[in-house]
Amino acid sequence: MMLRLLTRRLFLTAVAATATMLAASTMPSAAQGTTLRYATGTDAQTLDPQFVTDIPTSRVVIQLHETLVYPNADGEMQPVLAESWTVSEDNLSWTFKLRQGVKFHDGTPFTAEAVKFTFDRILAEQTGSPRKSSAAAIESVEVVDEHTVTIKTKAPFAPLLAQLSAYNLAIISPKAGTAVKSDYSKAPAGTGPFKLGEWTPGEKLTIVRNEDYWGEKAKIENVVFNVVPEDSARVLMLLSGEVDLVSNIPPVMVDRLKGAPGVEIVEKTGVRTIYVAFNLAMKPFDDLRVRQAMAHAINTKALLEGVMNNLGTPGGGLESVIIPGAAAIDPYPYDPQRARELLAEAGVPDGFSVDFYLPTGRYINDRQLGEAIQAQLAEVGIKANLQTPEFGTYLSMLEARDKIPMFMLGKGSPTGDPDFTLTINVGTEGSGNYGNYSNKTIDELLLKQRGTVDVEERRAMLQQIIQTAYDEVPWIVLFYENQLFGKRENVRGVEVLPNESLRFVNATVE
Amino acid sequence: MATFFARRLLQVIPVIIGVSIAVFLMLHLIPGDPARLVAGMDATAADLENVRRALGLDQPLPIQYFNFVARAIFGDFGESFRTGRAVLDEIGFRYWNTMLLGCAAIVFGTVLGVLTGIITAVYRDSWIDSSVLAVSLLGISIPPFFLGILLMLVFSVWLGWLPLTGMESWRHVILPAATLGIPNAAIISRITRSSLVEVLNQDYVRTARAKGLSELVVIGRHAVRNGMIPVVTVAGLQMGYLLGGAVVTETVFAWPGIGRLIVQSISARDFPVVQASVLLLALTFVIINLVTDLLYRLLDPRIKLK
Numbered sequence: 001m002m003l004r005l006l007t008r009r010l011f012l013t014a015v016a017a018t019a020t021m022l023a024a025s026t027m028p029s030a031a032q033g034t035t036l037r038y039a040t041g042t043d044a045q046t047l048d049p050q051f052v053t054d055i056p057t058s059r060v061v062i063q064l065h066e067t068l069v070y071p072n073a074d075g076e077m078q079p080v081l082a083e084s085w086t087v088s089e090d091n092l093s094w095t096f097k098l099r100q101g102v103k104f105h106d107g108t109p110f111t112a113e114a115v116k117f118t119f120d121r122i123l124a125e126q127t128g129s130p131r132k133s134s135a136a137a138i139e140s141v142e143v144v145d146e147h148t149v150t151i152k153t154k155a156p157f158a159p160l161l162a163q164l165s166a167y168n169l170a171i172i173s174p175k176a177g178t179a180v181k182s183d184y185s186k187a188p189a190g191t192g193p194f195k196l197g198e199w200t201p202g203e204k205l206t207i208v209r210n211e212d213y214w215g216e217k218a219k220i221e222n223v224v225f226n227v228v229p230e231d232s233a234r235v236l237m238l239l240s241g242e243v244d245l246v247s248n249i250p251p252v253m254v255d256r257l258k259g260a261p262g263v264e265i266v267e268k269t270g271v272r273t274i275y276v277a278f279n280l281a282m283k284p285f286d287d288l289r290v291r292q293a294m295a296h297a298i299n300t301k302a303l304l305e306g307v308m309n310n311l312g313t314p315g316g317g318l319e320s321v322i323i324p325g326a327a328a329i330d331p332y333p334y335d336p337q338r339a340r341e342l343l344a345e346a347g348v349p350d351g352f353s354v355d356f357y358l359p360t361g362r363y364i365n366d367r368q369l370g371e372a373i374q375a376q377l378a379e380v381g382i383k384a385n386l387q388t389p390e391f392g393t394y395l396s397m398l399e400a401r402d403k404i405p406m407f408m409l410g411k412g413s414p415t416g417d418p419d420f421t422l423t424i425n426v427g428t429e430g431s432g433n434y435g436n437y438s439n440k441t442i443d444e445l446l447l448k449q450r451g452t453v454d455v456e457e458r459r460a461m462l463q464q465i466i467q468t469a470y471d472e473v474p475w476i477v478l479f480y481e482n483q484l485f486g487k488r489e490n491v492r493g494v495e496v497l498p499n500e501s502l503r504f505v506n507a508t509v510e
Numbered sequence: 511m512a513t514f515f516a517r518r519l520l521q522v523i524p525v526i527i528g529v530s531i532a533v534f535l536m537l538h539l540i541p542g543d544p545a546r547l548v549a550g551m552d553a554t555a556a557d558l559e560n561v562r563r564a565l566g567l568d569q570p571l572p573i574q575y576f577n578f579v580a581r582a583i584f585g586d587f588g589e590s591f592r593t594g595r596a597v598l599d600e601i602g603f604r605y606w607n608t609m610l611l612g613c614a615a616i617v618f619g620t621v622l623g624v625l626t627g628i629i630t631a632v633y634r635d636s637w638i639d640s641s642v643l644a645v646s647l648l649g650i651s652i653p654p655f656f657l658g659i660l661l662m663l664v665f666s667v668w669l670g671w672l673p674l675t676g677m678e679s680w681r682h683v684i685l686p687a688a689t690l691g692i693p694n695a696a697i698i699s700r701i702t703r704s705s706l707v708e709v710l711n712q713d714y715v716r717t718a719r720a721k722g723l724s725e726l727v728v729i730g731r732h733a734v735r736n737g738m739i740p741v742v743t744v745a746g747l748q749m750g751y752l753l754g755g756a757v758v759t760e761t762v763f764a765w766p767g768i769g770r771l772i773v774q775s776i777s778a779r780d781f782p783v784v785q786a787s788v789l790l791l792a793l794t795f796v797i798i799n800l801v802t803d804l805l806y807r808l809l810d811p812r813i814k815l816k
Contacts, residue, residue, distance in 0.1 A: 045592050053550030128564025130549035133557045182594035201593070202604065202766035203676065228675050228764040232659055237674050240667045392542025392779050399546065414552050424552060431555045 034221040037243040039228040047185035049170040050122045050129040058167045065170035065190030075324025077161045091156035098147045102214045104173035106189035112149040116141040117174040131168040156451035162417030193218045249484040251309040268496045269313040271320045271413040272481040281436040282405040291473035293342035295332035297380045312479035317466045320480040322498040327463040339380045351381025358408040398434040437474035529792045544779035587786040597786045608767035614687035619694030627702020649696030658689040658762035675764035686763040706737040746802035
């Protein structure tokens with residue numbers, strides 16, 4: 001017995017000793033204060049701005065590259081690589097005076113040639129950019145002198161500045177830009193406040209401060225993007241201090257993190273609209289009264305409170321309230337009695353049965369939202385059968401446009417201007433108009449606002465489009481998703497932008 | 511022996527051809543448009559056309575397969591739809607990462623499994639036996655996802671001994687290898703026990719004891735070696751399950767391996783990456799089977815390899 005106790009104690013001592021040794025070597029290798037460690041769910045796919053199609057990739061690319069202009073918090077366009085601009089009388093030529101003394105990361109100077117090169121490159125067939133259409137309005141780019149460039153559009157195009165602020169149209173060095181996509185990604189050369197350090201795909205990517213930056217230099221020396229796909233693992237890393245910043249916190253963990261020492265939650269309204277849509281070419285959703293009934297039967301307030309833990313922003317319009325010029329419309333009031341009346345008027349007093357399609361794991365709590373909506377619809381006699389195909393399959397079914405009667409989806413806003421997403425989603429020919437919604441007035445207004453350079457006049461038209469779509473209920477907007485980040489409390493100055501991007505220029509780790 | 515090797519290596523060819531056709535067809539038969547998934551939700555119809563052309567998806571299916579084979583013969587598996595990197599660059603290092611994790615897990619699982627198996631066989635029907643049985647039952651039933659998070663919570667967050675994720679040093683390997691290896695250890699432990707119990711009842715073991723050999727020599731030299739053959743079979747088979755479990759483990763521990771890559775690539779319909787990865791894994795299986803057969807002979811010289 002004595003012997004056993006002794007060996008047990010010895011064993012424990014050994015374990016404790018090993019633990020101390022290990023703990024000593026667990027100390028973060030990067031010096032505190034010079035490096036910000038950020039854990040993200042997915043790796044960047046490419047560092048070529050013209051091939052970016054997802055948010056995590058854009059968050060890296062936008063640190064290395066800059067656009068001609070960029071909106072401030074109020075949505076007003078601010079000079080970045082362009083110092084000033086003028087529009088011709090006929091609204092077809094936009095002339096930009098460019099900033100001087102700016103250098104790309106490969107050492108070549110930023111000039112009007114680079115602007116022309118960038119836009120010609122994305123428009124060239126052989127480049128094969130998936131976002132060629134973001135420059136589709138551009139007819140030609142002309143170099144006036146070394147620091148002046150004129151962009152000609154095919155027709156008057158009011159959202160040009162917003163379009164130019166999109167990450168796909170960031171300016172790249174003509175020297176580095178002869179290489180495309182993955183080849184360019186090996187040595188990307190933009191003008192941004194950070195340069196690429198090292199990239200181990202699937203694992204981590206480091207950006208380092210650009211000492212030759214034309215503006216105020218970044219406060220932090222390095223930012224490391226760690227790829228950590230599992231939500232709970234990211235949260236654990238934040239709790240243990242292994243990283244300073246994490247993205248996409250699951251809502252269920254928010255309350256727990258709020259109480260945790262040393263950790264803060266950063267929450268900001270985003271541009272992503274989560275919505276339920278109907279196929280207007282399929283019965284019974286061809287009837288406006290049925291769609292209105294659905295809108296009154298779904299309790300968006302309860303969804304936001306009960307399912308989303310209030311981590312979203314309410315609203316009824318297609319475009320998030322954070323987008324400049326978007327109409328602030330109240331959601332349809334929850335009124336099951338009115339819903340039943342409308343169903344009776346439409347000739348389906350006892351409700352109906354419908355296949356309701358939704359993605360799982362793509363948007364925050366998407367499956368739970370579907371289940372809650374299913375329960376709410378059951379109250380008025382509508383039986384929704386939840387269908388959750390894998391996302392690639394789901395998209396193909398949506399694109400067929402005759403397979404899915406009712407679905408849930410989310411939409412972002414790559415340009416921060418309603419023109420782009422409204423055209424895609426509610427324009428009759430729009431590639432994302434999966435519900436076959438068609439309204440002549442909307443189509444005319446879409447065309448007209450594009451040519452209306454006057455900001456107020458144009459906003460009125462965009463708001464009319466949003467209001468019309470609200471009245472005709474091709475979609476029911478559930479809410480606008482909030483962006484959720486977690487950070488250590490010693491991290492300051494990380495800016496979360498409405499368009500789901502991040503700015504690290506002013507970031508510090510104390 | 512040499513003919514055995516040659517014949518087994520020749521068997522690889524039909525396996526690879528069969529797998530390549532099956533994977534190619536499956537990928538093209540499941541619904542889902544790679545161009546849409548590359549271009550994203552906000553892409554216009556013109557963008558989609560542009561992407562389709564750039565990826566060669568506008569070609570008829572037989573031509574696409576022919577192009578794939580014609581290049582693959584020379585070791586060129588094309589470029590990833592998503593990143594544009596050469597497929598072999600994309601999967602090469604991840605494959606070795608997964609092999610590293612798999613081997614660490616196999617070592618962990620086998621050592622732990624065989625040791626506990628021997629102990630339970632020697633002390634069979636004692637309290638040691640039943641408590642190890644209870645623990646191994648838990649080890650088999652616990653989902654790797656949960657086990658991984660649990661190990662992280664205990665060893666990284668509470669105790670602070672080991673890093674949470676990534677793969678920078680040997681210490682990063684321990685938790686994922688344990689997550690992957692524990693269910694494995696549980697199975698191997700049970701197999702070792704039952705096989706050894708059988709051997710320990712054999713006449714030659716009694717003879718060994720009767721001539722006065724110490725218990726250590728009897729078990730270590732005489733019994734274990736003969737009891738190992740079923741264990742090797744199971745360990746070889748387990749390698750397949752390991753690669754399956756690796757998908758979850760790699761995700762939880764942010765381990766950049768091929769399991770996670772395949773799952774991501776299937777969701778993204780990144781055909782070239784899926785095709786090459788599956789081919790590589792099929793090849794790995796053939797080789798593992800070959801090694802398992804060789805191990806039999808090493809353990810029991812009476813086994814003839816034909």
